[in-house]
Amino acid sequence: MVDLLLGLQWGDEGKGKIVDVLTKEYDIIARFQGGPNAGHTLEFDGIKHVLHTIPSGIFHKNAINVVGNGVVIDPVIFKKELDNLEKFNIDIETKLFISRKAHLILPTHRLLDAASEASKGKAKIGSTLKGIGPTYMDKTGRNGMRVGDLEFDDWKTKYRALADKHEAMIDFYNVDIQYNLDELEAEFCEGVETLKKLTFIDSEEYIFKAQTEGKKILAEGAQGSLLDIDFGTYPFVTSSNTTAAGACTGLGVAPNNIKNVLGIFKAYTTRVGSGPFPTELFDEDGATMAKVGNEFGATTGRPRRCGWLDLVALKYAVQINGVTELMMMKADVLSGFDTIKVCTAYKYKGEEIKHLPYSIEEEYVTPIYKEMKGWSQDLTQLSKAEDLPATLNDYIAFLEEQLNVPIKIVSVGPDRLQTIHR
Ligand code: GDP
Ligand code: IMO
Ligand code: MG
Numbered sequence: 526m527v528d529l530l531l532g533l534q535w536g537d538e539g540k541g542k543i544v545d546v547l548t549k550e551y552d553i554i555a556r557f558q559g560g561p562n563a564g565h566t567l568e569f570d571g572i573k574h575v576l577h578t579i580p581s582g583i584f585h586k587n588a589i590n591v592v593g594n595g596v597v598i599d600p601v602i603f604k605k606e607l608d609n610l611e612k613f614n615i616d617i618e619t620k621l622f623i624s625r626k627a628h629l630i631l632p633t634h635r636l637l638d639a640a641s642e643a644s645k646g647k648a649k650i651g652s653t654l655k656g657i658g659p660t661y662m663d664k665t666g667r668n669g670m671r672v673g674d675l676e677f678d679d680w681k682t683k684y685r686a687l688a689d690k691h692e693a694m695i696d697f698y699n700v701d702i703q704y705n706l707d708e709l710e711a712e713f714c715e716g717v718e719t720l721k722k723l724t725f726i727d728s729e730e731y732i733f734k735a736q737t738e739g740k741k742i743l744a745e746g747a748q749g750s751l752l753d754i755d756f757g758t759y760p761f762v763t764s765s766n767t768t769a770a771g772a773c774t775g776l777g778v779a780p781n782n783i784k785n786v787l788g789i790f791k792a793y794t795t796r797v798g799s800g801p802f803p804t805e806l807f808d809e810d811g812a813t814m815a816k817v818g819n820e821f822g823a824t825t826g827r828p829r830r831c832g833w834l835d836l837v838a839l840k841y842a843v844q845i846n847g848v849t850e851l852m853m854m855k856a857d858v859l860s861g862f863d864t865i866k867v868c869t870a871y872k873y874k875g876e877e878i879k880h881l882p883y884s885i886e887e888e889y890v891t892p893i894y895k896e897m898k899g900w901s902q903d904l905t906q907l908s909k910a911e912d913l914p915a916t917l918n919d920y921i922a923f924l925e926e927q928l929n930v931p932i933k934i935v936s937v938g939p940d941r942l943q944t945i946h947r
Contacts, residue, residue, distance in 0.1 A: 526736065526741065526742070526782060526783075526784040527732075527736070527742045527743075527744055527772070527776075527778050527782055527783050527784065528551075528741070528742070528743050528744070528783075528784055528785040528786070528787060529743075529744045529746065529769055529772050529783060529785070529786045529787065529846075530543060530544055530547070530743060530744065530745055530746060530787045530789065531746040531749075531750065531767070531768065531769060531786065531787070531788055531789065531846055531848075532746055532747075532748060532749030532750065532767070532789055532790075533749060533750050533751075533788045533789060533790045533839055533842035533843065533846070533848070534749045534750070534751055534790055534791060534794055534795070534796075534835075534838070534839070534842070535748075535749050535751045535752055535794070535795065535796040535797070535800075535802075536563075536747075536748045536749040536752055536796075536797070537564075537749075537791075537795055537797065537822070537823065537829065538749060538789045538790055538791050538854055539566075539789060539791070539852075539854035539855065539936060540565055540581070540745060540746060540747070540789055541565025541566045541567045541575075541576060541581040542566065542567050542568070542581075542854070542936065542939060542941070542944075543787075543789055543852055543854075543934065543936070543944075544565070544567075544580070544581035544582060544743065544745045545567040545569070545581050545582070545584065545585075545941060546934075546941055546944050547743060547787075548581070548582035548584075548585040548587070548588050548743070549585060549587060550741065550743075551582065551587075551588055551741045551742060551743040552587070552588060552589065552735065552740040552741050552742065553582075553588060553589045553590075553591060553732070553735055553740060553741070553742040553743070554580040554581065554582030554583075554588050554589075554590050554591070554742075554743050554745055555580060555590070555591040555592075555593050555728070555732065555742060555743070555744050555745065555776055556578070556579075556580045556591070556592050556593055556596050556744075556745050556747065556775075557593040557595045557596065557744050557745075557746070557771055557772045557774075557775030557776045558593075558595040558596060558746070558747060558748075558765035558766060558767060558771045558772075558775045559596065559597070559657070559746075559747030559748050559763065559765050559767070560577075560578060560596055560597035560598060560599060560630060560655060560656075560657050560660070560747075561577035561578050561598075561599050561602040561603075561630070561653075561655045561824070562577075562652075562653040562655045562657045562747070562748070562763060562824060563576075563577055563578075563747035563748065563824065564576075564577060564822060564823025564824035564825075565577075565581050565745075565747070565823070566823050566939065567581055567584070567941070568939045568940045568941065569584070569940060569941040569942075573939070574609075575823050575824075576606060577602055577606055577824060578592060578596065578598055578599070578602065578603050578606060579592070579603075579606050579607075579610070579621065580592065580621075580745050581745055582743070582745075583610065583615060583620065583621065584613065584615070588620075589619075589620060589621075589622065590620060590621045590622070591621075591622050591623075591624070591726070591728050591731065591732070591776075592621070592622070592623045592624060592627055592728075593624050593627065593728050593732075593744075593775050593776040593777075594624040594625075594626035594627050594728055594729065594775060594776070594777065595627075595765065595766075595771060595774055595775020595776065596624070596627045596628075596775065597627065597628045597629070597630050597656075597657060597660045597661065597664075598623070598627050598628070598629055598630060598672065598720070599629075599630035599635075599655060599656065599716070600629065600630075600713060600716025600717045600719065600720045601632070601712050601713055601715075601716040602655070602716075603716060603719070603720055604715065604716040604719040604720070607719060617723065618722070618723065618724055619724075621723060621724070622723070622724045622725075622726045622728065622731065623672055623720070623723050623724070623725050623726065623728075624672065624725075624726060624727070624728035624729075625671065625672050625673030625676070625725050625726065625727060625728075626671055626672070626673060626727075626728070626729075627671065627672045628660055628661075628663070628664045628669045628670065628671055628672075629660070629669070629670045629671065629672060629674075629675075630655065630656040630657075630660045631656070631660075631670065631684065631687060631688055631691065631713065632688075632706065632709035632710060632712070632713050633687070633688045633691030633692060633695070633706075633709075634656030634659040634660045634663070634691070635654060635655065635656035635659075636656075636691070636695055636702060636704055636709075637656065637659040637691055637694060637695060637698075638652055638654050638655070638656045638657070638658055638659055639654055639702055640694075640695050640698035640700050640702050641658065641659070641698065642654065643698070643700040643701070643702065644698045644699075644700050648799075649799060650760065650761055650762075650798060650799055650800075651761070651797070651798025651799035651800070652798065653798075653822075653824050653825050654825075655824070657763060657764050657765075658763075658764045659691075660764075661764035661765060662764070663687070668687060668690075669687075670683055670684060670687060672720070672725055673725065675717060675720065675721055675725075676725065680717075688706075688710075692706070728776065728777065729776065729777025732776055732777060732778060733777065736778075736782060742778075744772040744775075744776060744778070746767055746771070746772070747765075747767065748763050748765070748767040749767060749842075750767055750768050750841075750842035750845060750846060751838060751842065752767055753765075753766055753767045753768045753771075753845075754766055754767075755768075756768055756841075756845050758800045758801050758885060761798065761799050761800025761801070762800075768842075768845050768846050769783070769786055769845070769846040769847060785849045785850060786846050786847050786848045786849050786850075787848070787849070787850050787851075787852060787933075788842065788843060788846060788848035788850070788851050788852070788930070789851075789852045789854060790834075790839055790842075790851065790852070790853060790854065791818075791834075791853075791854045791855045791858075792834060792853050792854065792855050792856045792858065792859050792920075793814055793818075793831060793832065793833055793834055793855070793858065793859060794831070794832045794833065794834055794835050794838075795814075795818070795820050795829040795830060795831050795832075796829065796830045797822045797825070797827050797828075797829045797830070798827075801884070801885045801886045801887060801890075802830055802832060803832075803835060803837075803838075803868065803871065803885050803887070803890045803891075803892045804832035804833045804834070804835045804866075804868045804892050805830050805831070805832040806831060806832045806833065810862070811830075811831045811832060812831075813861075813862075814831035814832075814858060814859075815828060815829065815831045817857075817858045817861075818831070818855055818858040833865075833866040833867060833868060833892075833894065834866075834867050834868065834924075835868045835892065836867055836868055836869050836924070836927055836928075837868060837869070837870060837871055837878075837879060837880065837881055837892075838881055838885075839928065840879075840880075840927070840928060841880065841881040843928050843930055848928075848930050849930065850930065850931060850932075850933045851924075851925075851928065851930050851931065851932045851933065852932065852933060852934040852935075852936065853921065853924070853932050853934070853935050853936065854936040855936060856904055856917060856935050856936065856937055857903070857904040857905050857936075857937045857938055857943075859899065859900075860899075860900060860901060860902060860903055860904055861899070861901055862899040863898075863899050864896050864897070864898065864899055865896070865897045865898070865899045865920060866894040866895070866896055866897075867894060867895050867897065867920075867923070867924075868892040868893065868894055869893060869894070869895045869927070870892075870893040871885070871890045871891065871892060871893065872890070872891040872892075872893060873889055873890050874889055877893065895923075897916070897919060897920055897923065898916045898919070899916060900914035900915075900916045900917050902914050904917070904937040904938075905937050905938040905943060907937055907945060908942070908945060909945065910935070910945050910946070910947045913935065913945065917935075921935065931947075932947065933946065933947055934946055934947070935947065
């Protein structure tokens with residue numbers, strides 16, 4: 526059986542931390558979409574790790590980690606990730622398997638991302654510039670290069686043809702982008718050589734066999750539901766299906782083999798990059814969330830925009846994904862607020878609505894808030910559900926009632942141990 530763990534907001538909910546916490550219960554941890562636009566942070570023994578492509582189960586001896594076919598891999602970033610892991614004595618060749626069907630991010634995909642964003646001016650997506658959009662465009666356009674191609678002698682010919690085409694496309698954008706392709710290609714080839722040392726698998730077969738053997742698999746989502754290419758705040762989204770269905774296509778898992786869908790959300794909301802964000806705060810409260818929550822992108826270091834929890838959007842995500850259990854992250858960050866606000870409805874074109882409309886741009890949507898009493902206690906040292914402050918329990922109970930799904934974990938700090946099970 527396969528469980529899914531998915532971010533329900535605009536990413537950075539704390540997926541890396543929770544996958545690390547849960548890995549001891551699973552045999553396989555598998556990424557199914559996205560690429561190095563993701564930055565998944567885990568902390569234990571006083572060390573903070575940030576992973577981009579490698580699944581967050583990599584620090585546990587019991588689990589195999591799989592990079593599935595739906596993921597896009599940049600060999601250059603992948604090599605850096607592996608280099609960072611070197612000192613931790615992980616047997617990468619037996620613990621980390623890569624799908625032959627995963628697509629490769631070429632240096633020119635990154636350049637195309639930059640050219641596309643530059644050409645958009647103020648309307649830019651705020652991409653992480655990791656080449657995600659152009660790589661998925663080549664995948665669906667049936668031009669892409671895949672990991673399995675690297676096992677054939679002619680991969681450089683394929684590479685050249687695609688890179689040449691990309692160069693012509695970069696020229697077409699007619700924007701000022703400086704680059705030295707020879708240097709980028711040397712770095713790419715070095716990354717490819719490292720990647721080739723790993724074990725390539727037909728991951729759909731591997732995952733299928735593991736299921737028949739009764740193994741427990743956790744699919745680790747990247748980004749969040751509101752960044753989904755179909756259901757997110759288009760066009761300010763990423764280029765993959767970040768929602769539950771993405772795990773079926775990104776790993777080859779049949780829908781009826783999915784059991785639990787673990788949905789993860791912050792006790793408030795953040796967003797990095799451009800795009801609408803109805804509950805965004807521009808005041809002291811927002812600044813406090815950003816400061817206490819240390820809200821800076823794990824991949825780009827950009828400040829994250831902060832705001833109150835948006836229940837309208839969260840409900841939508843719970844619904845789309847069929848979430849069976851919830852996990853609330855960063856409850857500690859809200860300690861000290863006298864009042865906690867939750868958006869329970871939108872005023873949309875003059876009318877009160879409770880569902881996510883086609884556009885949530887500021888000009889159409891105004892959030893309607895319910896106010897709740899906050900708590901002042903520091904939560905970061907707590908380990909038992911009984912010790913949570915009464916007003917936080919009221920907040921949790923309200924969310925459970927509204928979403929009709931139990932909140933099973935409350936996270937009170939970045940460390941593995943700062944995790945309360947309910
Ligand atoms: P991911 O992309 O979903 O894995 O999340 P990120 O790693 O990008 O961002 C989450 C950030 O919050 C990281 O810096 C984590 O170390 C941190 N974090 C996770 N859970 C908690 C928590 O409960 N409290 C606090 N204060 N920080 C947390
Ligand atoms: P994790 O897995 C937060 C955002 C970017 C931008 C938009 C498109 O760490 O939660 P892209 O690089 O995909 O073309 O960017 O999506 N974005 C993320 N925001 N967390 C992420 O991943 C993100 N991955 C992409 O900021 O707005
Ligand atoms: Mg992140």
